[in-house]
Amino acid sequence: MIRVLGVVTVVALAAGLVAGLGLAPREATQGNVQRIMYLHVPSVWVAYLAFAVVFVASIAYLAKRADAADRLAHASAEVGVVFTGITIATGSIWGKPTWGIWWTWDARLTSVSILFVMYLGYLLLRGMIEDRERGARYAAVLGIVAAFNIPLVHFSVIWWRTLHQPPSLMKPGPAMPRVIVTALLVNFVAFSLLYAYFVAKRVHLLQLEAEAAS
Amino acid sequence: MPDNWSFVLAAYGLAAVVLLGYWRMLARREKDLEGQSAPPSGSGQITPGSHTTSAKAGERSHASSIAGHPRSAPASRHPLQ
Numbered sequence: 001m002i003r004v005l006g007v008v009t010v011v012a013l014a015a016g017l018v019a020g021l022g023l024a025p026r027e028a029t030q031g032n033v034q035r036i037m038y039l040h041v042p043s044v045w046v047a048y049l050a051f052a053v054v055f056v057a058s059i060a061y062l063a064k065r066a067d068a069a070d071r072l073a074h075a076s077a078e079v080g081v082v083f084t085g086i087t088i089a090t091g092s093i094w095g096k097p098t099w100g101i102w103w104t105w106d107a108r109l110t111s112v113s114i115l116f117v118m119y120l121g122y123l124l125l126r127g128m129i130e131d132r133e134r135g136a137r138y139a140a141v142l143g144i145v146a147a148f149n150i151p152l153v154h155f156s157v158i159w160w161r162t163l164h165q166p167p168s169l170m171k172p173g174p175a176m177p178r179v180i181v182t183a184l185l186v187n188f189v190a191f192s193l194l195y196a197y198f199v200a201k202r203v204h205l206l207q208l209e210a211e212a213a214s
Numbered sequence: 215m216p217d218n219w220s221f222v223l224a225a226y227g228l229a230a231v232v233l234l235g236y237w238r239m240l241a242r243r244e245k246d247l248e249g250q251s252a253p254p255s256g257s258g259q260i261t262p263g264s265h266t267t268s269a270k271a272g273e274r275s276h277a278s279s280i281a282g283h284p285r286s287a288p289a290s291r292h293p294l295q
């Protein structure tokens with residue numbers, strides 16, 4: 001099952017690559033460097049999705065003490081950290097030619113960095129506590145608290161004046177050309193599949209680790 | 215504005231390296247753990263739930279009984295033997 005998901009994901013990622021680097025037109029003001037958007041925006045979408053899953057799974061764990069919910073939260077947090085790291089790195093690479101700087105402490109960049117550090121802390125916390133039950137409980141609490149940073153990250157570009165551009169897809173006013181939206185949607189689907197594949201693989205690995213420990 | 219293809223390639227290349235690295239780390243750990251949980255093949259050990267039907271395992275078991283001390287029939291053994 002995981003292998004089939006992996007094959008579908010590779011096909012979707014290849015389609016996303018063709019759509020983003022080939023089919024989508026050259027952007028009028030930024031030039032081809034705008035093609036980083038087809039990687040940067042789906043990455044942050046997956047990070048939001050991953051941390052939302054951590055939030056729900058953490059509540060489920062505290063309510064039912066189900067190991068499956070704890071494993072899902074752990075796996076999703078790890079994958080979320082990977083994609084948040086990609087978001088920050090690709091954003092920085094995109095920022096240099098468009099803003100003239102690699103990094104600035106504006107509201108979006110600062111809030112997403114805090115998000116990254118919080119979930120790194122979540123993973124460290126899990127690794128630090130030897131009692132598995134206690135570690136899972138503490139991590140679940142942190143997984144719920146940290147999720148409140150997600151809306152802060154998303155709306156930071158609206159609530160504060162930032163160098164980072166406001167949302168492009170869900171905004172009032174003229175819509176983006178259909179080709180660009182399609183290329184972006186293909187990459188959204190591909191990255192969501194990649195997230196599902198990584199989480200399924202990581203959950204399986206956590207099961208094997210638990211079996212080996214018992 | 216210049217096209218800055220080098221920045222595009224750097225972003226996609228970096229993401230590819232990170233994602234492939236993460237996938238490889240997961241695959242490697244999975245392989246290690248599956249190797250640990252699988253019973254050792256060809257060891258000749260008979261565990262309660264396992265069936266050693268291979269000729270090799272049977273041969274080894276028979277050979278050890280010949281090379282080692284002669285076995286007495288279970289019924290003739292003294293409890294302290």
